[in-house]
Amino acid sequence: MIQVIDDLKDALKTLPGIGEKSAQRLALYILSQDKTASNKLGEAILESVKKVNNCNICNMLTDENPCRFCSSIKRNDKQLCIVEHTADVFMLDSTGEFYGKYFVLSNLLSPIDGLGPKDIHIDELLSRINDYEVEEVIIALSPSVEGETTISYIADRLADWSGKISRLSTGIPFGGDLEYSNKITIANALKHRFKMK
Ligand SMILES: [Zn+2]
Structure with missing residues (x-):
């Protein structure tokens, strides 16, 4: 050609x-x-x-820094929802069920693909939790092998932390992308999230 x-x-x-x-x-x-x-x-x-760049606080893609979620005084700093992509932030936000802040990992752990803790911005996540004195972390990742590996890893790293950890309830099919699940499924998964710690 x-x-x-x-x-x-x-x-x-x-x-x-x-x-x-x-x-x-x-x-x-x-x-x-x-x-x-x-x-x-x-x-x-x-x-x-x-x-468009990554927000210095939550890592989501934004044209302003910090992004509109991080700079909003109406949102609760003590609740932090961990997602994989910026698209997941918009998806969760459209449910109107969550008024906390977000953190975007950008990737999921996948040793086969060479994706380790650095690729999910684990150090930034841990500082974010400490600096803002977060009280509850909600892990909203796709239920897949990589998603489960990442959830366990984050829970492990937070084992000594005093706050609560919860994850979205089932309803999202295994291997399904959060981004493509419908709003009602996500809203329910969020409402009925279950406690891990
Ligand atoms: Zn932000």
């Missing part, structure tokens, strides 16, 4: 769920549609990459 198209295809291939064929189809689609639309797409990517 033409080098410059190949480069675009390779860049698209780095996106989750996009394989060789999809990347090629998308690259050719971008180049064959009206140039205004493609320019808009390119500008939106450049602009958001420039403006």
